Amino acid sequence: xxxxxxxxxxxxxxxxxxxxxxxxxxxxxxxxxxxxxxxxxxxxxxxxxxxxxxxxxxxxxxxxxxxxxxxxxxxxxxxxxxxxxxxxxxxxxxxxxxxxxxxxxxxxxxxxxxxxxxxxxxxxxxxxxxxxxxxxxxxx
Ligand code: ADP
Numbered sequence: 001x002x003x004x005x006x007x008x009x010x011x012x013x014x015x016x017x018x019x020x021x022x023x024x025x026x027x028x029x030x031x032x033x034x035x036x037x038x039x040x041x042x043x044x045x046x047x048x049x050x051x052x053x054x055x056x057x058x059x060x061x062x063x064x065x066x067x068x069x070x071x072x073x074x075x076x077x078x079x080x081x082x083x084x085x086x087x088x089x090x091x092x093x094x095x096x097x098x099x100x101x102x103x104x105x106x107x108x109x110x111x112x113x114x115x116x117x118x119x120x121x122x123x124x125x126x127x128x129x130x131x132x133x134x135x136x137x138x139x140x
Contacts, residue, residue: 007128009117012070
């Protein structure tokens with residue numbers, strides 16, 4: 001059990017439905033502390049850079065277009081086992097397969113428009129946090 005930080009994004013389908021506050025509540029309820037947060041509108045190129053790991057996958061273009069289609073809330077979450085804790089409260093990628101009590105089950109619209117992003121490992125978390133935030137912006 002270690003204190004970790006992870007990157008979370010509240011995606012455009014959720015900001016568009018005014019769900020940011022409710023999603024923050026679920027994250028906090030899962031024991032995660034929001035130590036940095038900002039609302040930004042990504043350009044398509046920024047979305048492509050962020051999701052470069054998925055370049056070449058069939059959904060890549062659609063994903064980048066969606067992520068640039070409206071504002072997102074990017075946040076750094078901190079807590080015990082924050083990476084897996086966040087993945088657990090997010091739920092499965094496809095909301096139809098997500099467990100009850102998860103964010104994607106509650107709010108996800110489809111496998112693409114699934115309301116939240118969360119880093120999937122320690123190295124990814126470091127890189128993704130660095131994509132959006134400087135150390136100065138992380139305030140526990
Ligand atoms: P996760 O976000 O659960 O870690 P992935 O890393 O596999 O899932 O995919 C990244 C994002 O790409 C997903 O959250 C979703 O928005 C989108 N995505 C994944 N698979 C598909 C798909 N088959 N069709 C459309 N979009 C997809």
